Amino acid sequence: MRTHSDARSSLDDESCKSYAQSTRHKRYSARVLGIAQDSSPLVATPLLVTSELEFRRASGFELRVRPIVLHGGESLAVRGASGSGKSTLLSLLCGELLPQRGSIQASGVMISTATDTARRKHRATGCGQVFQTFELVDALDVLDNVLLPFRLHASLVLNDAARARALELLERVGLRGMERRSILTMSHGERQRVAIARALVTKPSLVLADEPTGSLDTPRKRAIAELLLRETQAAGAALIIATHDQSIVPLFGSVLTIGELE
Amino acid sequence: MILRHSLFIARTSLLHAWKRSLLLAFVLGVSLGVPLALSSLLARASLDMTARAHIAPLLLGAKGSESDLVFGALFFASTPPNGLTMRDLARVEHDEMARAIPIMLGASAREAVVVGTTLDYFAQREITPQRGEMFALIGECVVGANVAQRLALTDDARLFTDAHSLSDLAGVLPLELTVTGILRETGSADDDVIFVDLRTMWSIRGLGHRHADPAHPSGSSTAAAAVIGQDGARAILSEALVIERAATTAATATTSASFHFHGSVDDLPLDAALVYPRDAKSLALLLGRFTAKNEPLQLIRPELFASRVLDRIFGVARVLGAVALGTALLVALVVASAFALSIRLRADELALMRRLGASRARVATFIATEALLLAMLSVALALVVWSLAPLASPLLLRMVSES
Incomplete structure (x- = not known):
């Protein structure tokens, strides 16, 4: 179940504002508003709610993060130096790691106390992930890479609807007609578009992107960040992006700087 | 899923x-x-x-390689030692202690081994033609199932024997063979050879021949021209041989009758003989007959050789x-x-x-x-x-x- 945000929430307004800063993307803000208005429920339920999180490794690494509340369509940029724990935070949010203290609730599921099986289901169905190095499977073509999540978890069924959704997403990210291309023949920018389509194909309520622009050249960075924002908002999902790239931070609705609490 | x-x-x-x-x-x-x-x-x-070794309890051949005798007589795959003649068969058939079936090799037709034997061979092996009938005349042959398939032969087909043979460097004369039958498949070496009568074999080997028939003056049929051979100068031919270019074919009764062998048939060579003793006692007695030190022949038990x-x-x-x-x-x-x-x-x-x-x-x-x-x-x-x-x-x- 996904809950769409209220378009009038302050965070969303902010994100629209940042969009509007770029004249090129004025038309996106209109679309985002349109969709949000179309599907806005009467009461907005946050998709992600965390209390103050604490995570420590035996190596002495320590991460503390202030509470996060995100509604559908909202976006959050996580900033921080290398090694500050941005990736660790994303791992906590998708249930790969468990915090020592604090709670994570995603789409009504208490991830921080859930069983391994429940957390795997959350990763498979509840959150889409985008990585710096794309993490696509070389042996699979573009369409099968997008459809990969359906082959990984029993609760996802690879049917015609899934294929239609994958094709629609590929069209939206500008890869129409490339469904049967080999991943190896694609540019970095194209690969990240495939990865974005894969992250959204299961209609997750939360999209986690770990340095999604880290492997791209500067002109591509902004385009991919905007694409990610546009598509997660169109899907009504909440987006959290970990980045150390200051140039794209203003695109996101809110900013969380890791390490600032210390 | x-x-x-x-x-x-x-x-x-x-x-x-x-x-x-x-x-x-x-x-x-x-x-x-x-x-x-x-x-x-x-x-x-x-x-x-x-299975092949059980075809005959005993093999008779000239003294020499036992293996050549077995593989030649039973598998048609090698040339048995030289020196066996028709006369020697009497030594095992004497007293009716055994029956001997002669085997003569040394020719091929379109690369398939041609084996000369008698109709007894087929009676003993219980092989019947699947199509057509057994050979009866000189120049007739029956072909094994594999050969028929490989060479796409049907009954009534004709084929020439090969002019050269590895086992006889002097050369053998091409003779036209008429296929009278195709043997049923046996799953043995019999499927891969062409069988002819012993006399046909001797003819191929240049040991028998026919003369031009004055009653049928030479015609010009090219098929008949090759019936016996094109090269009269070969040393192997007897001086009596006249190359026949008659319009008749080898398979007619009249030409068959005109084939003859100079000297006694007893002196004509054989490569081996399959020997079927009447009983166990005869087998033992026969084996004893060929143990003399200066014995020019050997009588062996293929079964023992095979094991x-x-x-x-x-x-x-x-x-x-x-x-x-x-x-x-x-x-x-x-x-x-x-x-x-x-x-x-x-x-x-x-x-x-x-x-x-x-x-x-x-x-x-x-x-x-x-x-x-x-x-x-x-x-x-x-x-x-x-x-x-x-x-x-x-x-x-x-x-x-x-x-």
Whole structure:
């Protein structure tokens, strides 16, 4: 179940504002508003709610993060130096790691106390992930890479609807007609578009992107960040992006700087 | 559902690295196939050898290589020692202790061995023509099932014997043979040869001939022109031979009758004789007759020869088999570690699957399916090698006969 945000929430307004800063993307803000208005429920339920999180490794690494509340369509940029724990935070949010203290609730599921099986289901169905190095499977073509999540978890069924959704997403990210291309023949920018389509194909309520622009050249960075924002908002999902790239931070609705609490 | 996805992932991964997959499957398949092939080849060769050795309790031939006699008389695959004549048959048929069936080799037609014998051979072997009938006249032949198929012969077809023969460097004359029948398949060496009457064989070998018939002046039929030969200058021909260019064919009764052999038929050569003693006592007595030191002939029991040969082959094969099996196991280990390495190289991909929510069991199933597909491909290759191996049985027997 996904809950769409209220378009009038302050965070969303902010994100629209940042969009509007770029004249090129004025038309996106209109679309985002349109969709949000179309599907806005009467009461907005946050998709992600965390209390103050604490995570420590035996190596002495320590991460503390202030509470996060995100509604559908909202976006959050996580900033921080290398090694500050941005990736660790994303791992906590998708249930790969468990915090020592604090709670994570995603789409009504208490991830921080859930069983391994429940957390795997959350990763498979509840959150889409985008990585710096794309993490696509070389042996699979573009369409099968997008459809990969359906082959990984029993609760996802690879049917015609899934294929239609994958094709629609590929069209939206500008890869129409490339469904049967080999991943190896694609540019970095194209690969990240495939990865974005894969992250959204299961209609997750939360999209986690770990340095999604880290492997791209500067002109591509902004385009991919905007694409990610546009598509997660169109899907009504909440987006959290970990980045150390200051140039794209203003695109996101809110900013969380890791390490600032210390 | 998971099976479908496993098959998909495994197949795509194998196809993606198809060169590696094929190499692994090939290496494993062949190394597994070799021990299998060896055992099936030996089983088949042993069966062929034993079955064939039981055709005749005794073999009569000139003194010399026992193996040449057995492989020549029973498999038509080598030339028995020289020196046996028609007269010698009397020595075993004397007192009606045994029946002897003569065998004469040394010619071929379109590369198929031509065997001269008598109709007794077919009665004894219980071989009947599947189509047509047995030869009756000089120049007629019946062909084994495999030869008929290979040369696309039907009854009434004609074919020339080959002018050159490895066993007779002086050359043999091409003679036109008329196919009167196709033998039914026996699964033995009989399927791979052409049978003619002994007299036809002698004619091919230049030991008998016919003269131009004054009643039928020479015509100009080219078919008849080659009936006996084109080269009258060959030393092997008797001076009485006149190249016949009559319009008649070899298969007519009149020309058959005009064939004749100079000197006594008793002096004409044979390569071997299959000997069928009346009873066990006769067999023992007959064997005793050929034990003298200056005896120019040998009478042997092919059955005993076959078991000696097989013992030797199996002795060698056991060693080879053990080596092949050991090698196959080593190769399987190497292939397994190469596969494991290829999986380790894909650690990122497998880690991604886990991050996207796949259970450990599902990822393991993907890998197991891939290994299984590769193993199945290898086994399929091994089975092909295995199933093809018995085809080499005649080759193995020939190699043994030549060693």
